[in-house]
Amino acid sequence: MSITINLKDYSALKPASGTVWITGWINGGDSAQFKVLQSNGTFEAPPAGGGVPFLKVDSLSSITLDEATNGANRLMFVVSQDKPAPLSITNFSPKPYTQYPYMAAPGVAPAGPYDIFEFGMNAAFDLSAVNGFGLNLGFSATGPDGAMYRYGVRETVTRKQVQSAYSAFIENEKKHFEGAEYFKELLYTGALPGSGYTPPMIGDEFFAICDPNDMLAAKTANYGGTTTDPLSTYWDDTVTALFKHGNMVSIALGAANYLGIALDTSRLSAPPAVPANCTSTAFQFDIKGEHKYIFQPESGLRTAEFVFRQSGFTTPGYGSDPIISQLQNNLIEAICRGVVLDGVKDPNGASTNNGFSTTAWNNDANWYKAGSTCHYYAKFLHCSDTDGKDYRTSNTQPIFYGGSAYGFSMDENPANWPASAAQVPSKTPFNISSGTVDLWVGPYENQTHKRPNTGQYAFGFGTGCEALAPVVIDGQTYKASGEGAIGGVLPDLPHWTKMEFHGPGSGHYIWIKNGQVATGDCLSKPVEQPQKTPHVFAWPAGTDWKPGATPPQKPSA
Template identity: 50%
Template structure:
């Protein structure tokens, strides 16, 4: 079996203004099978075991994958005027760029030469373009669904330029702030100048923004990776809704199974409890399926609450960890919070009626209720899923979303929800594994609009 990935540069930039460069690797961290992208588009062991070079896109028009992979496989695209310095290789894996935004100038070897983004792929794996750690380039790709034979599209609509995305984000945040004032605090995520109190200017091309930052990374940069403090209003953004969600006496009931014949119900009440990991007295949901029970604790207000929702890293607020049902329960809560529907799945202590088991999942998995105007939700994710080219909610304007089908990765757990779900594909990821055939991967127009190499008006879902 072999997969062919055809690369196309649709930026419309002349060589003097910027060039698309690509580096790639498969099977990172595996000493026996780690390989890097060669100039001709194949993968081979690195000629220099300490360096991963970049190639200009004309030199790599087609990438061929014809061997098994381990899930640590990437194509890294950078737009820069000159060839970026090679990435260092350590322990059979590339040392990747420092995550933006930057509180100080990144050191040699981890400082990007220009805006960048990644494409994730693998043999017999799902392919995706992700914006979990920020948006750098307007990538898009097409793949044929083996079950239907239909060609499907993922990523940024081919007719949308990077310049238009930056303008749309600014307009979108301003529009959302009209019905929910704290949405304005997300405007800082358009990264085109040094962070307040710093001097490092990220490398921009064509006077366009460097990236759209993920709010988790913005707060991490401003707080010393959450070890210090910050006056950024996003640090307290989730405080009110978390206080409401973790109020004493609240009840939730989750169904982790998508099989109607075999539901997997966890239900429980929120009450006062001391976290055994920290000794901190707070509130927690104790969720049980009759056999297993797991506690999920309320974070402290402020930066810890922001980290809990924006970063979505398992820690001492979920003592049972990320494995098994405990991790799935926490994932479902994070998804509901980010989509602005957490409270719609809560039975308040003042509500006397009883609902059917799994009532929280039923409410949370209603895609029509996600990201409503005026809600406390993840507005970076809402932009990726819902914005049209003018910065309006495409569900209201009737125009096409910036991402094909509104499918995007806006936060770490931004997947199709657990349990019964009949809505659209959530992430910009193939819902099927790719093991053969041709994938067409393009970098979209930089300024204005250009004639793109493929430009369907909407994704086939």
């Protein structure tokens, strides 16, 4: 089995501004199988006493994975003017960059904005922004059903657009809920107040969008100190309302339902031990004939830690009980999505243990509603378009393909999520053990690849074809005119290349190379106009993707 990861650098950075670098490793922590990325795109054992080197992305066309891996495999991308120093190795694992942000000089200082890609043999591939958003990465992979799946930031979205979108997003959201303003500080553009460390910037762009958990951890010495940051009290009212005495939840895990009742454990005949930093109020669940508890944390920083960090405040031994762990994760997911109280019934409500909480929490039409107390960093990743508006109401494309993203560590498909429902995290819903994956670094500033003005071949769609746009070929974007026409000179395409139609959504493409087009059953065949200079492939006005058609296989020659 072999997986090929094709690397595409769409950053369009000038050398004077910066360069995109990559490093990678597989089987971290395994003394026998730990290997690092080589200049030929393979993985080999590092030399004795050596580190994990960085390579220019544009010096690698692809990476090959052809061996078994454990769960500690990553590719790390960083933008910097100079070549970054190799990562040091400890216990057969790289010592990665310290996560954003930094009050003092970080333990391992990054050379510039960075981000990661997680992969493995016969494993799901994913992009995670749990520890902040640094670079506009994206990838595509073919699923077992033959369809193309895309995750991460769309190829046409620049990093500069992400920055402006985040600022506009916070301004738009605080019109409905003033607490959204508290997330404004996460756009990390310089030294934090009271900090002497300034992150290395590339041009006038932001360094990162920080995760709120890491922001609070940085300001409180990993939750050991205090802070006046309003994020530290952001969840107090919601969590207090959730743990109101007598409230009931019914959470479904597979075929089993678990009924929880909020009560004051100090009034029980045999009260359980209350964990540190918690109140005596808890949800009591009966699990295999034994009472188990999820305790309410103390207000302020402890409650913020409970939600943002997803830390456990439960009975001793909770970590060894997978059921109570899953129940707590379900509560936290619903809190972050702004729907937890939708799944709560008061003492006068029906107490039927039928999974009513899960039913309410899995109604994604109610997630991240305007005006709700929700996780606005996660909402931005899932819902924002490039204008900072909620794409669900603006009828535009989200920044992230399908609105799939990791906005917090428990940001997975919820329990009992239908197989036919949209993927919540930016992770393949299948494992990959062979085939090709395309992985890209998106454009950096407000620019796209410079399209050729001259060339041997060109294409064109007549008026009324705006539903297909934008069209992306080899990283170059062709938008529709005011009349809905699309076209232009093609780049040199010596090999079969996808001609992607982003208007209909993910997974709509045909194949094109110099002098040839393979449309399959998706589109009508173009009319060739070889007498023109350049040679034109032309589709008539009103051309659209045929309903139900699937992309053709890549031609063999």
